[in-house]
Amino acid sequence: MEIIIVEDEKPAARRLQRMLTKLNLEANTLLHSVSQGISWFRENPEPDLVFLDIQLSDGISFEIFEEVKINSAIIFTTAYDEYALKAFKLNSVDYLLKPIDEDDLENAVKKFQENYRNNSPQIDINTFRKILETGSKPAYKTRFSIQVGQHIKIVSTNEVCCFYSENKATYLTTTFGRNYLLDISLENLEKEINPGNFFRINRKSIVNIDFIEDIISYTNNRLEVKLNPSSEFQLVVSRERVKDFKKWISEA
Structure with missing residues (x-):
């Protein structure tokens, strides 16, 4: 199974990679920006599963899908609030709230293996953008x-x-x-x-x-x-x- 991680925080990406290894899964491709994602997807076959951070260093990760058609299953890794996550879940395999918990990761992977492997959901870019603009801003420390x-x-x-x-x-x-x-x-x-x-x-x-x-x-x-x-x-x-x-x- 081909798995990639799109995450701008390199330590977080490597940590997720190690967690997947414990589940006997390999994510050999780590991407850290929108521009890297666009280039990689244009030049490589679609992976089975993508772990996708929403906010990357050079923009929102959904911008990748505006440039390249991708049918891979998506598991979001995000710090966005619960309201937005409910909507994300409708259009993805699952979401993982940072910092990622090992049990949550294992359950999300099992869900993908059982339900989505041969029937990847489609990403509705416009829906996600609307959610981000209206009700999903991250909560800042007070x-x-x-x-x-x-x-x-x-x-x-x-x-x-x-x-x-x-x-x-x-x-x-x-x-x-x-x-x-x-x-x-x-x-x-x-x-x-x-x-x-x-x-x-x-x-x-x-x-x-x-x-x-x-x-x-x-x-x-x-x-x-x-x-x-x-x-x-x-x-x-x-x-x-x-x-x-x-x-x-x-x-x-």
Whole structure:
């Protein structure tokens, strides 16, 4: 059986690949973007089964099907909410909510083997797009629970001025000037917070637009961001992010 995985997070793709191996299944093809998917499907025979993440680094994965006709069975791997998943299930073998559970994966594969192997469902692109636009936006974090000694402190995202990484650890800074350690990488954190409020200005920092007091021209076509309350360290928008940053502050 030919299986492929379309997932922009390479560690997640490899983890799913290992989980399938435990079920005596092989997924030797890993694709990480819409563009890779289009190229691969144009040049290769259709696989029996596709594990498909919805949001890829360069767009929505359904864009692949707009360019290439695919009749393969689909199992979605997604972080989208339950309302949307009900609709996805009508047009796919199943869905797997991230992080993927081994038992859920096994049940989805069994469902495919029993019911869909010789009768792959058709993907209705327009239906999916409508769902995505009207009621399936991912839920963003509204608060963090933080262990402080023997206590657990709750911090609302509205109280967070910025997030930053230091010595391979991630911290948040509150409006009261307190710094708290988080048990999450900056990369994963970026996906869980509202991009309308937060922007990653460089490799080590994410700022909250509500606390930006000033933006100053800096060397090499970069920008320096001043927060209120002020940060303990300098916040500079990296050159490659300046264009997106300017767009963000205009639209947020």
